[in-house]
Amino acid sequence: MPIAWDSGEAPDTSAWGAAIGKAGSVIDSKAIETTKAETQKLVEAASTGGFRISEEGVKPLRAALSNMQTRLDELSSNTVRRLGQAPKLGSHEYGQTVAAHDQKGGANELGSASIVLDQLAQVLSDADTALARAAGIYKENEATTADGMNVGQA
Incomplete structure (x- = not known):
């Protein structure tokens, strides 16, 4: 049974294809590298x-972050x-060549899905470390301030 659209016409689906293509390329190695660099800045800022x-x-x-990591x-x-x-993809030479290429691109090459997922996991870990450090420094700062206020009152 065909889909009935309110307007009576089927929508232009070319934009959907473009959106799906964009969504698939959102997590690429360049984006991860940029995110890693920014996360390192956060870690450094928290440390200092x-x-x-x-x-x-x-x-x-x-x-x-924990939910994302899970x-x-x-x-x-x-x-x-x-x-x-x-x-x-079959036992013929072309099928074996394409299969090896797909496997290499999916799991072994720089920028492959598995490498990018590993890099994203590291970004999440670094961000969590930065937040833990920042919270620790906040707590230390509060304790130091409270101690300073108590010394003046003694």
Whole structure:
């Protein structure tokens, strides 16, 4: 049964294809490299006290990172295992060549899906480390300030 559109005409689906193509390329190695660099800046800022956040403020951020890591682990365990296997394209030379190329591009090359997923996992870990450090520095700063106020009152 055909789909009935309200206008009576089928929509132009070329934009959908373009959107799907864009969505598939969102997590690429260049985007991950940029994100890694920015995350390292966050880690450095947290380490030097240039970035602080309260324990209550950091809880939802760290929970979101943990949730992302869990989902990434689930995705990786299913996807990377499959990407590491050459697709079955027949025993002829061309099929074997294409299968080897697909396997290499999916799991072994720089910029492959499995490498990018590993890099994303590292970004999530680095971001969590930065948030933990920033919360620790915030807590230390609060303790130092409270101690300073108590010394003046004694």
